Amino acid sequence: MPDAVRARAIALSLMLATALAAPLAAQEAASGWNEFALIQSGANSRPGPRQLPARSIPVPQAGVSPGQQAVIAAPYPPGWNAAPRTVAEWQDLVVRNAAPTLAALPGLREQLGVTSEPVTIAGVKAFVVQPRVLPAVNRDRVLLHLHGGGYVFGPGEAGTREAVLLAAHGGFKVVSVDYRMPPEAPYPAALDDSVAVYRDLLKTTSARRIGVFGTSTGGGLTLALVLRAKAEGLPLPAAIAPGTPWSDLTETGDSYFVNEFADNLLVSWKGWLGHAAALYANGHDLRDPYLSPVYGDFTGFPPAILTSGTRDLFLSNTVRVHRKLRQAGVEADLHVFEGQSHAQYYADPSAPETIEYHAEVARFLDAHLAR
C-alpha cells in the first residue's frame, strides 16, 4: 500500500475510533465496554508489545492548578513535526521559536527583579543573570545554566528564560552559557563551550560553591559536563539539577512510546527532535555518553535533583538517570508533576507548580552548596 494511501486509511480509522470511543467512555458499565475489553484482551493475549487503542484523554482537574491546566490542555505547538533540510530552514525555525520568549523576557525580568548582562567568558558568549539584590548567603555561590532546546533552539538571550526564573526564585547569581549550536557548530561545540565556562568559573569560585542546572537538552548537557569534568580531572560541582534531561538521543526509553502524542510540547521523537539529534551528533554515535549521558558512568557524581511530569516524553530519560545515579550510590531526588508534559514545570511563571518546582531546586542547591 503506498504511504499516502496507508496514512489516509490510518487517519480515517483513528478518527472513527476516537469518535466512537468518546461516547463509550461515558457508559463504562454498558455491554459495549465488556465487548471492547474482550477485544483489547485479545490484542494483548501474547507476551510482547502492548496494543493500545485510540483514546481521548481528559485534561486533569485534581492536583493541577488552573494555570497549569491551560498549559496541559494547549494544542501541539507549531513546528513540532518540522523536518528542516537546509541551514536556512533550521534558522527560520529557530528564529520563529525564539520570538515569543524574546518578547516576554524584558517584562519577566522586570517583574521578578532580575538583571541580565551579556559577557564573554573564555571566549564563550554567556549572560550573567542575577537578582537586583543578591542574598548574603549566595554572595560567593554561582550557578552554571545550560539552556534547553534540542541543541538548536534558544540562541542568545532566548536561552536565558530558565536562568531568570531560578535567579529570582532562588536568589542566585547565574551564568547562562550561550553555547554554539548546529547547523553551524555541531557536537562537541555545545559541550566544549559549557566545559570552558565551567573551567573559567573554577578560577574564582570553589567547585563546592558551584551548582549546574538546565532543562531538557540543558539537563543532558549538565550530565555530560560532569562526565567531562570527571574525565578531565576537574573538581565536580557541589550539586546538579538536570530537569527532564535529554539523556538518550536515540528513541530508547519507554515514555518515548507510552507518552507519544500525549506530550503536547515535544509530541514525538519522530518530530523535530530526532532530526535535531542527528544534526547535533553530526555522524557521531548517538549512544556516546557525551551525547546520551544515560550510557555514562555516574560513579562519584554530585547530588542531583531531577524533575519530570507524568505525560513527559522524557519521563524515562529522567527516571533512567535517577535509577542509575541511585545504583551508583549518588544522592538523587526525583520529582514528577501530575499531568505535565515536557518541561512544563516552568511553562507558566505564575503557576503554583512553577513556584513549587523552583522552591524544590533552590532548597536542594542551598542544602548542598558551601556558603
Next chain:
Amino acid sequence: MPDAVRARAIALSLMLATALAAPLAAQEAASGWNEFALIQSGANSRPGPRQLPARSIPVPQAGVSPGQQAVIAAPYPPGWNAAPRTVAEWQDLVVRNAAPTLAALPGLREQLGVTSEPVTIAGVKAFVVQPRVLPAVNRDRVLLHLHGGGYVFGPGEAGTREAVLLAAHGGFKVVSVDYRMPPEAPYPAALDDSVAVYRDLLKTTSARRIGVFGTSTGGGLTLALVLRAKAEGLPLPAAIAPGTPWSDLTETGDSYFVNEFADNLLVSWKGWLGHAAALYANGHDLRDPYLSPVYGDFTGFPPAILTSGTRDLFLSNTVRVHRKLRQAGVEADLHVFEGQSHAQYYADPSAPETIEYHAEVARFLDAHLAR
C-alpha cells in the same frame, strides 16, 4: 447506535489502525508519517482533551533487566475486567487470584530464610513474618505491613508475600495484618483492623521504632492509618513506605487515562478495580480521606518513600501524594522504575529491580527508625 454494534465498530477500527500503524512506524521519514502527523495535529488543534491514536508499544530493552522485561511483556491477567455481581462470584475470583501466590510462598520463604507465624493481635488476625536470624540493629524495631489487592484480594497467608520479601531484604520483623475485607466486611473494617493492630504494637514498641508499609491498597491503607492516628492522637510511626498507593478510589488522576491499557496488571479502572472501590466503600463517599487519602491533610506526616513505574496506572496516585507531602513540608522520596506497570517492582523476586526496590525501602526505614 446500540452498544454492541458500536463496540464492534470500535474494535474493527482499532484493529485496522493498529495493523496499519505497525509497518508505518518502521519508516518514520516516509511521507506517510508526515501525513499522519498532520492529521494528529488536526485532532489536537484546540485546547482540551488529548486525542491519542492506536499504537503498538515495544517492550523496553534498555534500563530493564531480562526478568523484568518478561514481567512487562506479559499479557493482561485473567480477570482484569471481571465485574462480579454476587458474593459467590467475588469469592471465586479471590480464591483463583490467591492460588499461585499460596503455591509459591513456602518455597519463597524457604529460599529467603524467612518464617511466618499466624497470630491474633487485638482480636485481629495477622502474621508475624521475620528472618530466621534477626539482625541486632532491628531487634527492637517492627514493621507493620498492610497488603494490597483492592481491598478484596489477598486473604490470609496470600497477603504476606510482600512481608516475606521485606523481612528478607531488610532483615526486619514484620507484622502483616490479615484485615477483614468485603463483601463480608466493607469499609471501615480494613482500616479499623489496621489501626487496632498499630495501637497494640504501641503498647510494647515505641512509635519511633515502628515503620508502616504496603503496596497499592496497602499503600492507601498506610496513608489512611496515619490520618487516623493523627485524628486519634496516637504517636505517628517513624517512617512509612506506601508503594504505588491507591490514594484516589475515584477515576481521578492523569495516569488512570494515559496509562490505561499500557499497564498490564491493572489495565483499567473500569475493570475489577472500580467495582472493588464501590464494594469496599459500601455507599461511603469515595473521596473521604480515609478511603482516598490523597484528599487528606498530610501536615505532620512521617518521612515517606514512594515507588511507582512509568506505565503504572497508579503513577498519578503516587506522584499526587508525593507532591502533597512535599507541599506539607514532609520529607518524601520518590522512585519510579522504567517501563513497569502497577506494583511490578516486586513481581519477580530475583529481578535486580526487586532487589533494588527493597534496598531503597530498607535503607530509608533504617535511616528513620530509632534503634
